Structure formats: C-alpha cells, structure tokens
Amino acid sequence: MTFDLNRYTQTLARLVAQPSVSCALPQWDTSNKAVIDQLAEDFAALGFQTEIIAVPEHPGKYNLLATLGRGEGGLVFAGHSDTVPYDADQWSSDPFTLTEREGRLYGLGATDMKGFFPAVIEAVRDIDPARLRAPIVVLATADEESSMSGARALLDTGIAPGHYAVVGEPTGMRPINMHKGILMESIRVLGKSGHSSNPALGNSALEAMHEVTSELIKYRGELQQRFHNPGFAVAVPTLNLGCIHGGDGANRICGECELHFDLRSVPDMHNDELRHEINRRLVPIAERRKIDIVFSTLFEGVDPLLQPRDSELIRACEKLTGATAEAVGFATEAPFYRQLDMQAVVMGPGSIDQAHQPDEFIAIEQLAPAIDVLRSLIHHFCISSTATEANHKGTT
Structure with missing residues (x-):
C-alpha cells in the first residue's frame, strides 16, 4: 500500500x-x-x-x-x-x-x-x-x-x-x-587533607580510590567470566571507568576523590543486584582505611x-x-x-x-x-x- x-x-x-x-x-x-x-x-x-x-x-x-x-x-x-x-x-x-x-x-x-x-x-x-x-x-x-x-x-x-x-x-x-542494560554510578571517597610531608597528617582519598578502582576491575573480570551472550558484538558485560577527579595539589594529601563509571549488562543480569554487590565490596575498603566511601547513582539505569x-x-x-x-x-x-x-x-x-x-x-x-x-x-x-x-x- x-x-x-x-x-x-x-x-x-x-x-x-x-x-x-x-x-x-x-x-x-x-x-x-x-x-x-x-x-x-x-x-x-x-x-x-x-x-x-x-x-x-x-x-x-x-x-x-x-x-x-x-x-x-x-x-x-x-x-x-x-x-x-x-x-x-x-x-x-x-x-x-x-x-x-x-x-x-x-x-x-x-x-x-x-x-x-x-x-x-x-x-x-x-x-x-x-x-x-x-x-x-x-x-x-x-x-x-x-x-x-x-x-x-x-x-x-x-x-x-x-x-x-x-x-x-x-x-x-x-x-x-x-x-544491554546500563547503569551509571558515582563513588566519592571522603578522606582528610594535610601536608604531604607527613602522611599521618591526613588520610588520602586517592590511595583509597586506587583500591576502589582495583576492586571494580576485579569485579568486571568476574562478571565477564560468569556472563557471556554471543548475540552481542561485545558478548560480555563491560564496566568503563569514565572519569575521575581528586585532590588539588602535589604537596597536599588528597582529601576527596570522585569516580564516575558505567556498567553495561547482558540479559540475566539485574541492576539492583549489581549495585548491591558493588556496595558490598566497598565496605571493607572503607573500614580498613577508616575513610568514608559514598556510592550513589548518576542515572537510575535500564535493565x-x-x-x-x-x-x-x-x-x-x-x-x-x-x-x-x-x-x-x-x-x-x-x-x-x-x-x-x-x-x-x-x-x-x-x-x-x-x-x-x-x-x-x-x-x-x-x-x-x-x-x-x-x-x-x-x-x-x-x-x-x-x-x-x-x-x-x-x-x-
């Protein structure tokens, strides 16, 4: 017609x-x-x-x-x-x-x-x-x-x-x-600034964020081992560390650092479960380093x-x-x-x-x-x- x-x-x-x-x-x-x-x-x-x-x-x-x-x-x-x-x-x-x-x-x-x-x-x-x-x-x-x-x-x-x-x-x-599904998240590490000549004067948010990013990369590898869908050009879930901001000078202990990332999931994965697991993995880092880590959502996401x-x-x-x-x-x-x-x-x-x-x-x-x-x-x-x-x- x-x-x-x-x-x-x-x-x-x-x-x-x-x-x-x-x-x-x-x-x-x-x-x-x-x-x-x-x-x-x-x-x-x-x-x-x-x-x-x-x-x-x-x-x-x-x-x-x-x-x-x-x-x-x-x-x-x-x-x-x-x-x-x-x-x-x-x-x-x-x-x-x-x-x-x-x-x-x-x-x-x-x-x-x-x-x-x-x-x-x-x-x-x-x-x-x-x-x-x-x-x-x-x-x-x-x-x-x-x-x-x-x-x-x-x-x-x-x-x-x-x-x-x-x-x-x-x-x-x-x-x-x-x-694929998508979620976009923020992780803020709230440390304590101080004079760089003595690490005891502060609590470095950047060093804690190094552990956070390492944990995210580890988790990404685990997800890619567990989930695989050949229907997609990229058959595994992806986690992209998109941008990071922290500190204000080489001679100051970093007092705050923030990371934004996205995670694109394949069928049989659920955003709420992914957020829960990421948050669970951040708690030991915060406790070990005696530092505040705030995990929040930038975009509510789509399954x-x-x-x-x-x-x-x-x-x-x-x-x-x-x-x-x-x-x-x-x-x-x-x-x-x-x-x-x-x-x-x-x-x-x-x-x-x-x-x-x-x-x-x-x-x-x-x-x-x-x-x-x-x-x-x-x-x-x-x-x-x-x-x-x-x-x-x-x-x-």
Whole structure:
C-alpha cells in the first residue's frame, strides 16, 4: 500500500518544530508538552481516545496514551517525544525546521524518534475501528534521553497498556529482541587533607580510590567470566571507568576523590543486584582505611532486554520484515514494558547511526516499507481472526 508523503512530512515538520530537549543539565532541559499536545490532536482526529498524563515529580513533562478500539490486550506503538541537546552551529539547516534534501528529511528528532509517530499515523489512518478485535494503543513518553521518567511513571502504575509493544527506535525496521542494560554510578571517597610531608597528617582519598578502582576491575573480570551472550558484538558485560577527579595539589594529601563509571549488562543480569554487590565490596575498603566511601547513582539505569525469539511478537516481526531478530548495544524503554509482562520488540524506521548528531535525518525510502509493516502488525494482532487468540495467549 502507498502513503501520502506530503502528509507524513507535514506531520513530522510540526513535531520537529516544537523543542522537546530532555537533559540532566537544567539550561538545556525543556518541556515536551507542545509535542504531546500535537500528537494528541493528530490521534484524536483519527478517532483515538486520548489522555495526557503529567509525569509525577517532573514539572513540564507529560506522557500521551491514545487508544482506538476496545477489548483485551492490544498492540502498543511506543516511543519517546523528547530529543537530545543539539549543536546549532554544526547543522547545515535549522534543527527545528524539517528540511528535505536528496531523499532525506533533516531535523532534530527526525529519526530519534519523532519520525516514528507520523508513520504510525499513516498506518492507522484507514483502519475501520469496527473491525478491531483488540485495541491499537499509542504511547508517547517523556525524558527517554535523560531520566526515562515517562516510562518509569508508566511502570509505577503497574498497568500494562496492551499485550504487545513495538518500541519504534530507529533500527532500519530490523526487529531487535535483545539489548544491554546500563547503569551509571558515582563513588566519592571522603578522606582528610594535610601536608604531604607527613602522611599521618591526613588520610588520602586517592590511595583509597586506587583500591576502589582495583576492586571494580576485579569485579568486571568476574562478571565477564560468569556472563557471556554471543548475540552481542561485545558478548560480555563491560564496566568503563569514565572519569575521575581528586585532590588539588602535589604537596597536599588528597582529601576527596570522585569516580564516575558505567556498567553495561547482558540479559540475566539485574541492576539492583549489581549495585548491591558493588556496595558490598566497598565496605571493607572503607573500614580498613577508616575513610568514608559514598556510592550513589548518576542515572537510575535500564535493565537488559530479552524477548525470546519464539514469542508471538518476534515471530510476526521476523516474518513481516524478512529479517532475523538481532541484538544491539544501546538501551531503550522496552525493558519497562517487559516488566509489565508485555512482549516487546524494538523496531522503527531510520538509523541509530544518524541519532544524537548534527544533520540528523530519516531516509524517505524507508518510510513506505515501515508503514506497510506497521499496518500488517495491526491486522495480525488487532483485526485478524487470530488476534483474539493471540491476545489471550499471554506473554513469553
């Protein structure tokens, strides 16, 4: 089937024109309300029941839940409404003005991932609600690029919006059934400064941090011995010592030192357990050196994604795309849907290679095939005679 490219472009242009940067730095962070309002208007015009939901404890941040049809289960098209910050002086055109050049649509968020929503709009446009045996749900979230507060708010409700979730991150429409988890942590060692001529005058935070980093490297080796998943390009979990700051002069005992690191986990690993184990290993160092060590979270993190390849959703996506499900190294909101006992796949038009950089674009040639796949998923899970059976199967 075909779609109206001009209509798609106009929809995406309106979304791109509304800044919705999410960032831990307050000078960059903006509300996503204008994007959510625009999506609510677009889906309401197609007959969807829409609900705009404020994200608790995050002023100016909102989720959208739009539903067409009734019944059990249903298919959820999920995506985030925010973007990363941008370097305006490095763009060839205005980041907030959608620009077409050489078969590409350029704009901030065009591929990651505002471009997914107009594709969903085109896919559902000609659907007769009377034919639906299970609902179509669209979920647009806040702050995926920073805190993932929108997805966490959904998880806190404990209510699954459907049985199957298609998270439309840019994968070139290749189904992704696995990705690594991530946590980002801080370790602060609080020692005592003093004159460097006599070590007894202080308690070196840097020397204690040397033990801390050695323990982290040891723990990394143990994890890499225990966990191995050949589906990933880097088959083992990684722990990166990202940055360290400590002391203020060569002739002073270091009074304070701070390390930031990230740990990227593979399926069967859990962030809470990893944090607990790291903290347990820090306690003996603090006690032995009679020093304070403060372990804290920089980013609450995301657990790994694993959706079995024999599940109904992955089988359907592989059949419709002709592509075998793969693993990726980046994290998404999909694990939150898994925690709500939903099946989840990461799959959308565009390329992650274009995300988070100047002159972000989505290739026009990817749009028609993507919209066809989304339509077919709707027919499979929401319209066909097998939809009711599939929605009663539960999740895997």
